[in-house]
Amino acid sequence: MTRLFNDPTEFADEMIDGFVSANAQQVRRVAGGVVRSTRTPDGTVALVIGGGSGHYPAFGGIVGQGLAHGAAMGNLFASPSAQQVESVATAANRGGGVLLSYGNYAGDVLHFTQAEQKLNAAGIPTRTVVVTDDISSAPVAEKHKRRGIAGDFTVFKAAAAAAEEGYTLDEVVRVAELANERTRSVGVAFSGCTLPGADEPLFSVPEGRMAVGMGIHGEPGIDETDVPTADELASLLVDSLLAELPDGIHSPEGHRVGVILNGLGSVKYEELFVVYRHVAALLQNAGLEVVDPEVGELVTSFDMAGVSLTLFWLDDELERFWRAPADTPAYRKGSVGAVQQLDPSEVQEAEAVVIPEADEASQHAAAVVLRAIDAIATVVDDNADELGRIDAVAGDGDHGIGMQRGARAARVAASEALALGAGAKTLLEMSASAWANKAGGTSGALWGVALSAVGEALGDEDAPSAAAVSAGITGAVDGIMSFGKAEVGDKTMVDALVPFRDTLAREVDGGAALADAWKRAADAATQAAAATADLLPRMGRARPHAEKSLGTVDAGAYSFGLIVQAIAATLVGKTV
Template identity: 65%
Template sequence: MTRLFNDPAAFADEALEGFAAAHRRWVRPVTGGVVRAAATPAGQVAVVIGGGSGHYPAFSGLVGRGLAHGAAVGNVFASPSAQQIRSVARAADGGAGVLLMYGNYAGDVLHFGQAAERLTADGVETVTYAVADDISSAAPGEAAKRRGIAGDLPVFKAAAVAAEQGLPLAQVASVARRAGERTRSFGIAFSGCTLPGADHPLFTVPEARMAVGLGIHGEPGIGEQSLPTADEAARLLVDTLLKELPVDVPAPGGQRAAVILNGLGSVKYEELFVVYRKVAALLEEAGVTVVDPEVGELVTSFDMAGVSLTLTWLDERLEELWRAPADTPAYRKGALGEPGPASEPAAPVRAAEETEQPAVPEASEASRQAATTVLAALAALAATVDAHEDELGRIDAVAGDGDHGIGMRRGSTAALRAARAAQERGAGAGTVLIHAADAWADRAGGTSGALWGTVLRAVGAALGDRDAPTAGRVAEGVAEASAAVRRLGGAEVGDKTMVDVLVPFADTLTAAVAAGAGLTGAWDRAAGAATEAAAATAALLPRKGRARPHAEKSLGTPDAGAHSLALITRAVHGALLDHPHDQY
């Protein structure tokens, strides 16, 4: 378990601060993550990687020559926010465009996609690529739904070396796709990991058993088997990967592969070497030539006891890229010459968003008065999240990664702080919500961060700053929030997500207001519908997000995002009762 921490919500930030202080030869901190200590040479594509904390050496430890130009680092097991990614990419940009690379998880897809849109609007040509190498998380026909695990490393490296060779952005992205298409991973675990501040692991494995097909966010395995010997574990890993070859790779025999035996956090190096001796023998028996194998901790999951095996099937070009030297804090290979004059240390970079307060437009007196109610609602929201943080984490851990509570706490706390600052500067109700939305998305990261940022922004846009809010305006904002979340996340009612609560809440609120109810009464009815809908998600199988590969495990347990939304709707109703306004 994680024993050394201060505030669990600050763990990721403090870990990144300490990492940067310890590795100044390679990296320098910027808002949202780290970039190389020396500036990206002019005209070179910048490869920016990223993901949640808890996976070291991924992602910050892979920044340096021969690998990434920068890494955006999110909260524990949560994607960095779009603003964090944008900040890191702008600091790493050498004028030839940016390739954003990350593991294929819903939150990362959302935030990296949004960051790419913002960077493009900034005039920085940007392409994204999601690594999806975990064969246990989806069938071959649904490979685009697979998770990214330790296969991140060979794919990141191939793209980064291509960038350093001077290839243009389109060709660097093509190299990434080629490496990703030829990379497969599979893992097993013997115990789950424990998040900072938690007193129990996210999942447990029965005595003398092992979990098969696990992720890197503390998700339980797809199934269980009897505890193997080291040789039996090696055979399971190798045989499973050899059963699924890329379409352009013939049956093993004369093939060459980059091989990674990855420790997930608490399997010791000696144990890994015992397993690898059999892995190497089995691959040799199959006619596979191993090229520059890596055995060690490369993509971890805190203190999870487990291992994964990755094979990247090489062609001549991919082998060249895999063998190329690299020099980063956590991954070094070969020998690199001294940096040239184009790589002089860069001046410290701070994003404009870090030093400038967001603008506060002029607001009417009525809207400023309503902002006090908005602030009270956000305070009630944050207090409810804080009170239920552990419960939300436990629910999320049944089939997910257990970080929903801590992510919601980070987001709601940041939202309340930003809203209070805006209100003190004379902001109207709409601006208070929009500032809260941006802070939530930025500090929470992850899928829930992106979606809650969308919800608050939609309601804030509907309220505006000119007129006194009305029940109709609020209902319109909530309805737009419902539609926007479905557009952004791609989920619909029945997928076992927060949408299963947001849609009936919005529909009930709209209908009650249309029937003449005031906001407080209409919100009460809608909160009741939300509570019922959240409970009903216990009977659903998840079809989206990290819980999808573990669908059966979640039966009987409500969706964490749906449950938190229902709790929040009831808390906000309490704030409306305490802060009545005639216009509501």
């Protein structure tokens, strides 16, 4: 139950404000997240981590000496946008290059990958190591498909300590990859969690039951049992991890391991210690030597009740990094060296926006686009609860709130752009950027791609033709399919996009006015979305089993249908 909030759509922002205010000795706010407030020697590799909010201390809480240099902090359970990651990494960069590291979730992969490309293009050498420690989320043969959970921490810790020692970017990458290979976690859950302003839990576990392998956003597990005793749980966790030794380790006997027994939120410290008592005994019985165990909350999931156990199989170098000191808001260890506070002028911030010149015809078109974006924001507002409800069936239930944040931000950005004299292309680009940035998550990124592609086709000169709009839509659909890696039939928004694109192109080619063509295309999209939505009753309200990890699936098709219908209404009477 989340009880304390103001406007739920502002929760993540206000949380970051309060967090930074309480921890100014260690972190300072930049666009997109936080960076260290302390000085880092020039030439040091910067470790930039991130992910959705709601997992404190992940991710902002572990920024500081000996750990991350910056954290991109997305909205609740939603990936930060590429722009957020780029902004934080630019601010964190000290000239030694950037390592991006984060847990393996589709939305995060999309955005961090995009950011990596932009950073490299901007001359900041950037690499990525994705954390895949959750053994329940895919077979060992497909370790690259596994999710990242509390093992994020061991990978971050090792990479950060290597950077602190002056390792080069290549060397830090090597360490992080080895740490990821040497880190295995398994988790269980006893309850779900409820996001701010939500009436119902995002997901749940039946009372008295335990979901084995459930992910920190409620991703499906591999088994469900009665809640065991503390000792039985310890055995289950230890046995599961000892059944899968990392490459090159053939027996636990004589090995040294870092250990994290992590609580997800509502499991209390006292319970963790009771479980740890038996975990420690079992590891010792197996011949392992435990090094600096951590029993507490390193990755949470709001008020979810759950526990995970992580083993970090050390070699001498990894052990040095595991034992190294750190001083962050939520994690402190040993004694770090004296440090100076960073002068704000030393942080490179994003540059101010420059509005390219546009002719009067394109400024006029921009005003029409603003009305369309206004219509989007309104229809999303009106349907936010319903979108959330649909998304909760097979996704994480945040589609309504995410779309709302994105569309509202796009409307503000579009208004500002119009006031500054922007043409259609610039207005759409600024809206796209605002949408992706504020909405976070996968759908935010996809709408950013879409608006941006349409803008590209419309340009900042001349009144756009119906053909240009149709070309823009084609570009948007191509972009979404390429970015999101979904095909028709995957039950994603692509199922509605493709008939929309095809109908629009056919009608425009046949000489129809834009308003008429758009309306017919919108009808085709709505019909396709409804077909997708028809699946819902059969999917039931059980835990998500969707194979696709594009979080918004059918809800995305449904919202797309609503939006193109709303835009159709704004086009009535237009003569393009």
